[in-house]
Amino acid sequence: MRILDRYLAGAVIGGTLLTLAVLLPLLAVFVLTDEMGRVGSDGYELTDALLFVTLTMPRYLYQVFPIATLIGALIGLGQLAARSELVAMRAAGLSIARIVQGAMLGGLLLALLATSVGEVVAPAAEQRALAVRATATSGDAVKISGSGFWARDGNAFINVRQIEPGAKLSDIDIFVIEDHRLTSATHAREARYRDGHWVLSDIERSQIGLDRVDVERLDQARWDSLLNPRLLEVIVVEPHALPIWGLYRYLRYMQETEQDAGAHEVVFWSKVVQPLLILVMIFVAIPVLLGSARSTGTGIKLFIGIALGILFYLVSRTFTYLALLYGLNPALAAFVPLALLTFGAVMLLRRVG
Template identity: 35%
Template sequence: MKLLTRYVVLRLGKASLLALMALVSLYGFFDLLGEAGNIGKGTYTTATAFQYVLLQMPARAYLLMPLAVLTGALFAFGRLAADCEWAVVKTSGVDTWGIVRMVLVFGGAFAVATALLGEWAAPEMSRRADALKAAAKSGQVLAAQDGIWIKENGSMVYVASVLPDNGLTGVKIWRYGDDFRLQEAISAPRARVGEGQWLLFDSRSSRITPERVETVVQPQRVWASGVGRALLATLQVKPEQMSWTALGRYIRHLEHNRQQTQMYRVAWWNKLVYPAAVVVMALLALAFTPVSGRHANMGLKLFGGVCLGLLFYFSGRLFGFTSRLYGVPAWVAALLPTAAFAVWALVLIRRQERR
């Protein structure tokens, strides 16, 4: 990497990281205010609320990354222009498309970070946050590293994950008597939650008697449970919180059971396209950067950047709802806002070059 490219990328990167920290902190403050009403329910304390908000921060960072890149890049470009460094770059033999390549290096690095956040850190931390909150409020649920534990009268239940359609995966149940001796162990790859009962599919149970252990396999089995949809709704993995690979697996599961998949297809395509939006925001910041900073109003530019970021976010949401309402292909709903903003940025950069 050339020295000039490294310098510009580092300036843009530092400003964007600071913008991200500020936005995530602001978002976290409002999240904490929103949790104030839950403090005192069960064992949900102020410390639990702080922990919940901290666990949600990777998901907030993933959501705010394009806006942070746009705002940070606008600020960094503005400072470069105000210090006349941008004019020096322009007059040192670097043409507009050379600068675009620098911006693509910067945007590509943040796009990779966004993809990693969306695929691993954000879904896992959000799941733990929801499980922690449900455990503290109800007293029945305990969050584990790879699932949740539920304590009921006479049984202990383990669930690997709670799906958006009230489905459960990786269910294991241990039933014991008044003397706390194990009476039955049940496992089921999947289950569905009803009111006052769970429907276990392909269950395998081992009933323990003084004489022997009896194994029973059932295609369907009803299990009475006091943990219903209301409690498990707080633990559901929402489409926006699922990783790209998990969404793909879940879509195939829905197709196998002949269920609607449009909402999850839109989320899958959004996950795929979202890192590219970071690069587009970096290009938009370049498009709104003047060569000289003498007449640039930094406050106005930052306000405009926030408005652009919000416009991009709400346009994506609008196209997502349109796809579900009118049957627009999911890839069109996901690609169109990003492609439109990318074309807009390139047109503005081209006009800037002609000046």
């Protein structure tokens, strides 16, 4: 039985890898086409765009993994069905539960691979991609490191720990160096871009003299800087590109500061269910294949599987929008579509059995 389990798992894994080998180049072409609009402006060249696209591919691989798994399972197990191997297995006494178990073994390995890519490789590659684009468009004036975003603005050196959508910066340090010595150090809790300039909030500023340091605290102050939202757009990391532990820390920060974290919570829970979704997609593929093994061709089954994948995507997006619009529980928004898909697969499997 272990040999058959490995055989079924290998069919699922092989079909999924084949599907990814077809999908990823197509995605790369689409992303490169979108990125070509930046080429030729602000020092951004074709080589930079190609490197950026290459570095963002792990994130896209992670995002398409569930549908690729569904298609791959249909292809891999469909080949076994086309050669009547699944029929022979059942005739030899192999139950549907054992077929599911063997396929799920492959799904478990794929889920581990997808999680490794999505939570380890993709975030690091995405950060590197943004650093490549930021450096290309700003020269050496902008750097991204483990300590956050660094920029030089005249004789001031700026460190921003958190860049948020909507032209908002959090946890900012501004160091001014004159005559080869530090003359001023300013820390602000946040900054917002308004009417062509930045407004700092909750400020602590230290004026450093030769023999003394004067500290002042301000609620707000104007900050004129060369930094602008257009530049920051190229380095803002979207929530879906963050690792799950990074999202968790960010959610805690937003909750502590009493900010709306609904969109980030939805992304967090969608990442939680991603490995389960990969397993469920394989589970869905089995009744689709076994339900009409003799009367339906592989192409029709593949079409049915893709249609189910698209339907699930639409349902899950609907629940996401409902959660954001009506303030529903983000965990429910992530798990309900998965539960509906699992229930439908169980019903189909019982009918086949």
